[in-house]
Amino acid sequence: MAAHWFGARLVERRAQTATGRTLVLDVPGWPGHLPGQHVDVRLTADDGYQAVRSYSLAAPADGERVELGVQAVRDGEVSPYLADVLPTGARVELRGPLGQWFVWRTGQSGPVLLVAGGSGVVPVTAMLRAHRAARSDSAFSLLYSVRDPDEIWYREELAAPDDRLDVRVLYTRRAPRGEVRPPGRIAAADLGPAPAGPGTVYVCGPTGFVESVADLLVGLGRPAADIRTERFG
Structure with a gap:
């Protein structure tokens, strides 16, 4: 099934390092995902300009709640905004889940x-x-x-x-x-x-x-x- 865009709302931000953040979002209709997959995050400015970046999912599927890891990149266009500026309750768009190769499935055997x-x-x-x-x-x-x-x-x-x-x-x-x-x-x-x-x-x-x-x-x-x-x- 092809991934498509979902509306998402930021509900929590947690600091991991000086520049690393965990973002927790509610994503109505989220279909679930596998450990190791990632998503695209799209931001749309008031003038219609859009920017899209990819971020990894930091937790297994949990209903409509999604946890991302964001590392703020100096002079970055999107990551510093997501890490420290996007207010709680703000809405963004997520496309996913993406990636089928870099995943772990519970049925896998071996170390x-x-x-x-x-x-x-x-x-x-x-x-x-x-x-x-x-x-x-x-x-x-x-x-x-x-x-x-x-x-x-x-x-x-x-x-x-x-x-x-x-x-x-x-x-x-x-x-x-x-x-x-x-x-x-x-x-x-x-x-x-x-x-x-x-x-x-x-x-x-x-x-x-x-x-x-x-x-x-x-x-x-x-x-x-x-x-x-x-x-x-």
């Missing part, structure tokens, strides 16, 4: 490795939340690369104990006191050896990050067909 860079953690968090809600037996691991501790999204949620989820945060510029791994870009040693059996890897983040991680994974013996990527920037 899952999630690799996220910066705000690329948004769609994989939808997968984590769906995995938790479904009480899936699939082993989940998250490698989350950020520049410094201040840029971690969903800090408390990712730090909460969960015996079905292994989370490791990697720092590229500044690590917190006591961190054993020195700051630096993600490397083959961080990704570890490929598993003996089948599994799926989801990689999301800036284009350069995604391409580097995908190359490292293939070099470690991961079949390219098992690596699903979503990139931005």
